[in-house]
Amino acid sequence: ETGVTQSPTHLIKTRGQQVTLRCSSQSGHNTVSWYQQALGQGPQFIFQYYREEENGRGNFPPRFSGLQFPNYSSELNVNALELDDSALYLCASSPTPGQGGLDEQYFGPGTRLTVT
Amino acid sequence: SQQGEEDPQALSIQEGENATMNCSYKTSINNLQWYRQNSGRGLVHLILIRSNEREKHSGRLRVTLDTSKKSSSLLITASRAADTASYFCATDATQAGTALIFGKGTTLSVSS
Numbered sequence: 371e372t373g374v375t376q377s378p379t380h381l382i383k384t385r386g387q388q389v390t391l392r393c394s395s396q397s398g399h400n401t402v403s404w405y406q407q408a409l410g411q412g413p414q415f416i417f418q419y420y421r422e423e424e425n426g427r428g429n430f431p432p433r434f435s436g437l438q439f440p441n442y443s444s445e446l447n448v449n450a451l452e453l454d455d456s457a458l459y460l461c462a463s464s465p466t467p468g469q470g471g472l473d474e475q476y477f478g479p480g481t482r483l484t485v486t
Numbered sequence: 487s488q489q490g491e492e493d494p495q496a497l498s499i500q501e502g503e504n505a506t507m508n509c510s511y512k513t514s515i516n517n518l519q520w521y522r523q524n525s526g527r528g529l530v531h532l533i534l535i536r537s538n539e540r541e542k543h544s545g546r547l548r549v550t551l552d553t554s555k556k557s558s559s560l561l562i563t564a565s566r567a568a569d570t571a572s573y574f575c576a577t578d579a580t581q582a583g584t585a586l587i588f589g590k591g592t593t594l595s596v597s598s
């Protein structure tokens with residue numbers, strides 16, 4: 371297992387609500403990326419944070435936002451939840467942001483979000 | 487959109503047999519990685535191959551990369567029941583910056 375932890379493990383929310391997911395990166399890692407994995411699909415990149423700044427974003431609307439803290443832990447916030455937001459949310463940490471080539475990513479166990 | 491596509495989508499074999507999974511991608515890459523996922527949990531990194539490498543080994547795993555065909559294969563030799571999982575290839579396209587782009591995965595089932 372990696373040293374990346376995520377909380378909570380499972381979450382059930384109602385459409386229109388807001389949710390915050392949390393991730394603690396592996397010791398020594400200053401970069402955190404978030405991915406959304408719908409059932410039966412591969413993970414899709416949401417965004418990356420490096421040294422508390424957003425450092426790349428995938429094709430997700432602005433209601434998906436994030437934060438990275440001085441200890442390099444991170445939050446993913448999703449506003450105005452929609453049914454299609456139901457998915458496994460994965461965070462991954464790495465020692466570098468990966469310009470010129472991404473190295474091994476250390477994934478957490480994920481948060482399963484269900485929107486009803 | 488997804489950069490990589492794994493083939494086959496599902497694979498069932500007996501313990502001791504070899505399992506081969508293929509991955510195709512669309513754009514130029516820096517690196518290609520393979521990950522394993524058990525029962526909808528977190529992904530575990532298996533192996534990374536750089537764009538200037540053609541083959542790499544790690545234990546029972548062998549990965550090949552053909553950048554001219556934009557394809558890669560993962561071979562698991564002497565499969566075990568514990569290898570049952572979903573396997574994903576992931577690329578970091580040279581134009582995509584900091585994102586890993588995953589395919590839809592191959593679901594491997596190894597029966598004893």
